[in-house]
Structure formats: structure tokens, C-alpha cells
């Protein structure tokens with residue numbers, strides 16, 4: 378059996394070491410004679426597993442004392458509603474920066490819940506290929522919201538907007554622990570696990586304690602109140618036990634590899650290899666603008682996507698893209714199809730993607746360009 382290099386945007390590759398550890402402990406974890414999948418979440422066997430995951434999040438992300446770390450369910454998408462239901466409780470107004478699909482979905486969800494949403498900046502004018510520069514957000518907002526890494530558009534903030542007393546909320550689903558991040562600059566951070574942390578099923582929430590309130594928007598279910606989960610240490614109901622277990626192991630792997638700083642160095646090296654090649658090629662080009670480029674998700678087009686929208690050009694473009702994705706898969710480089718909103722291809726090169734995978738991709742791209750120029 379040989380493993381492929383998996384460039385999926387999510388769920389995505391996990392460190393092989395972690396998968397092997399999980400396999401070795403599948404039938405008997407820590408001498409309990411049980412798989413973690415079979416353990417009661419309230420047992421003495423599981424208690425240290427969730428405690429370890431939390432302490433590793435705190436250590437690796439340098440989470441300040443006055444923040445709670447929560448393990449929730451419902452994915453990043455449930456946070457779009459939860460943020461609004463729990464934070465829009467004073468003025469009922471919130472500021473959103475619109476940088477693509479995920480930021481738009483979050484704003485739409487807040488609106489649906491009756492929040493007055495102000496889009497204070499947007500990069501829609503250029504198909505979200507850059508991050509707008511917003512020096513300061515001020516006003517009577519209950520929170521300001523950003524999507525820190527835009528998985529589909531391949532863009533990432535290279536700065537943190539200044540919001541003064543307004544709590545800043547950031548969706549870090551696709552960049553969590555890919556780099557160093559000053560948690561104290563944010564009121565709330567959240568990340569669905571399946572991009573950079575663990576298999577799908579757990580959502581990490583880091584929330585400043587003063588934002589956890591009994592008060593929520595009217596009609597908010599118990600399960601969607603942060604207070605419910607904070608008071609119960611993420612054990613109000615059955616948590617996603619196995620995913621939390623794998624999360625702890627991925628965090629140990631991150632620690633062994635230099636922590637957030639180590640990941641950042643490794644990721645910068647990987648991304649540079651790919652962007653340098655894209656920028657030097659006359660066959661391919663990256664879609665995200667310099668100064669806004671994600672280290673995690675790299676969408677790119679070929680010269681056949683030059684913008685001509687007549688039927689023949691579009692057909693040629695689709696044919697080349699399909700050929701690229703199929704031939705890459707045949708050489709063990711899988712899940713490279715682009716998102717339909719950007720077109721072309723997308724390589725997601727999360728923490729667990731080794732540099733060898735990126736080197737293999739660039740080699741394949743060179744060969745493909747030669748054969749199809």
C-alpha cells in the first residue's frame with residue numbers, strides 16, 4: 378500500500394505518525410482494554426484525554442488565563458449563528474469584512490437572526506482575490522467579524538484590524554496553528570477541526586471570559602449558548618470523544634515539530650516553493666494577490682483561463698483542468714480540483730502536508746506545462 382499526497386481543502390491529510398499511533402491504540406488505549414471510541418465520556422479513562430487536548434491548545438496557542446477553550450460540535454458553520462446569538466446582545470449591530478464565501482455565509486446567518494450587519498469592507502470587486510486593508514473599525518458594534526484565512530479564495534490577513542473595545546471575532550478554521558497568533562487581540566476565535574487539527578467532528582472555540590453571558594438572543598437553544606458549554610467544561614452533552622483524542626495527538630505532533638513557530642517556518646517554506654514556481658511560470662498563475670496570499674490554500678489557473686468566455690475557450694479551459702487533475706491523481710497527487718468560484722486548481726498545503734508533497738506537485742506541474750503548452 379502506498380499513501381498519496383492529499384491536497385484536499387478539508388477534510389485533509391493528517392500526520393502519518395498520528396495515524397499510526399491511533400492505529401496502534403485502536404483496540405486498547407492506555408491499558409484500558411478499550412478503544413477511545415467505546416469509552417464513556419465521563420469515565421476516568423477519557424477524562425485525561427480531553428484535559429490533555431485542552432492543555433495542549435492552551436500551551437501551543439499561548440491562550441491567556443482569561444479565555445475559555447471549548448470543544449463543540451456543528452462545525453465552523455454552526456459558529457456563524459452562535460457568534461451572533463451570543464454576542465449581538467447589546468446594540469444588536471455587528472461589523473463584517475467580506476472576503477469570500479465563508480465570511481458571506483457568516484454575515485448572512487447573523488442577518489437571519491435579526492442582527493444589523495454592516496459590511497465595513499469587501500474585496501468583491503476583484504472576485505475576493507485580496508484582503509482589504511481596514512486600519513480601524515469603530516462604532517457601536519457588539520463585535521467585528523473576519524475570516525482570517527479564506528480557504529476557497531486562497532487569501533489570508535497579513536495584519537489584524539484594530540477594533541479598540543469592540544471584540545474581534547475570527548474564523549481560523551483553515552489556518553489554526555499554521556502560524557503564531559496573538560490570541561489576546563481577539564475576543565473569540567473558532568476553527569472547525571478538519572482542515573488543520575483533527576478529523577471532522579469537533580470545533581475549537583477560544584472565547585474571552587467576559588463575552589460568555591447568560592444573555593443570548595431570544596430563542597437561542599441551550600446547546601447554542603457558549604455559557605452552557607463553558608460551565609460544563611465542554612461536557613454538557615457527549616462531546617466528539619474520538620476526534621478530541623486525535624486532536625490531542627495532532628497537537629503533540631505540532632509540539633514535537635516546533636509548535637506554532639515551527640509550523641509557520643515549515644509552511645512558509647512550502648508555500649514559497651509553490652508561489653515562486655507559479656510566479657515564474659508562463660503556463661500557470663496564482664489567483665491571490667501578493668500581500669494577501671494564504672500559506673494554506675493555493676488556487677491557481679492555467680494560461681487557458683485567460684478570461685475569454687466564448688464557448689470554445691471555456692471548453693478548452695475545462696478540458697485542461699480536468700486533464701491536470703486526473704493526471705496528477707494518477708501520479709499520487711490527489712484532490713487538486715479548484716473550487717468552482719475560482720476555477721482551475723487548488724492545492725491545500727496544511728500543516729500535515731510534507732515539503733516532499735509540494736516538491737512532487739511542482740515537478741508534476743512543470744512536466745504538465747511542457748506537455749500542454
Ligand SMILES: *Cc1c(COP(=O)(O)O)cnc(C)c1O
Nearest residue numbers: 452453454479528548550551569
Ligand atoms: C471549511 C470552512 C468552514 C466550514 O466548516 P464546517 O466545519 O464544514 O462547517 C468555515 N470557515 C472556513 C474558513 C472554512 O475553511
